[in-house]
Amino acid sequence: MDFKFTKSERIAQRVLVESGLDDPTEFPIEDIILGRNAFYEEKKLIGKEGEIVSVAGRSIITINSNIKFESKKRFAAAHELGHYEMHRKSFPVIFDTEEDLLNWYKAGPLETEANEFASEFLMPSEIFYNECNNKIFGPNIIAKLANRFKVSKTAAILKFVTRGNHPVVIVCCQDNKMKWWKASHDFRYFLEFEKDKTPPDGSVAYELFTTKKTYLEDELKQQIWKSDWLRMKNDDEQDTKFYEYCLHVKSFNYSISVIWED
Structure with a gap:
């Protein structure tokens, strides 16, 4: 399939290649972040799903330990990884609320870019399309895609609208x-x-x-x-x-x- 990719999606693809990953479900997201020379931690955050703090060439990605679902935690971590790869030099402190992660087509440019990065990083377009190609669309397809890529149904729906087969x-x-x-x-x-x-x-x-x-x-x-x-x-x-x-x-x-x- 001949897709047109955004700059953020191409950066996600580059990070996957540099990390030696064909499929991002093969390794825990925290190990991938550590491999990119950022520190990863989980702790209780008030009013935030995740944040990244970059000081003196070092970055700490923190994910809210109160997030109940691993799929949601993975997306938040990939979103912060996107900020790390694209924005850490210009914005030393970035934090994201749950609403920031939901408002894909309403958020500002930084959040849109981080969401695009996370989506492509966790659900590479070619693999995603092949998973749903030649299948009849319905809610069951969304559930299968969410399970396959270890993401939420919300994330799978938002990916499907640009990379689906229907x-x-x-x-x-x-x-x-x-x-x-x-x-x-x-x-x-x-x-x-x-x-x-x-x-x-x-x-x-x-x-x-x-x-x-x-x-x-x-x-x-x-x-x-x-x-x-x-x-x-x-x-x-x-x-x-x-x-x-x-x-x-x-x-x-x-x-x-x-x-x-x-």
Whole structure:
């Protein structure tokens, strides 16, 4: 697959090569960080998921020991490694909250670059695409990708939108308000999106925020209609079936909806 890579993604690829890694799941992330001449530690942090402090040519990456899930801890560590590789000379102290790590397409340039680095470092694009190629898209694919690369489902979804094998659009909402969206390059429909507006009442996201209804297992893939999220060509166009997988991030009352057509 012929991908176009950002500068941050290319730096992640270089670090993988220099570290002698074909697959980053082969070694613990803390060992990789130590191999890059940075010190790694875990301790309780207040209001932060991770931080990096660089003084006199030495850097310490600290990850919040209160993070419950190893997949989330791995991404936070890879994110800080991205800051180390790209930003330590210009910014001696950088810290990141959970919200910084979630807001991929809303954060400032430093956080966007660190997220892109972490995503490519933990889920190399070529391997990621091969893992989902020739498979029918659905929530089960996201779960398998998350398990394969030892990342969260959120991280797997955000990677899939740029490196997956099926056209999708994702919409991030918080507190029943739409915040940002991202479509894969081959998604050919127009999303009806207005920042801070309530998600459409036919959507799974709207149902989540207004009724607290969540779906599990075989019900994760919910049938919706094109008109629920997407612009119709004209009044005569016949509505068609689409699907929505809505992942709820309880800590910040976020949802990430994946919308697609079979």
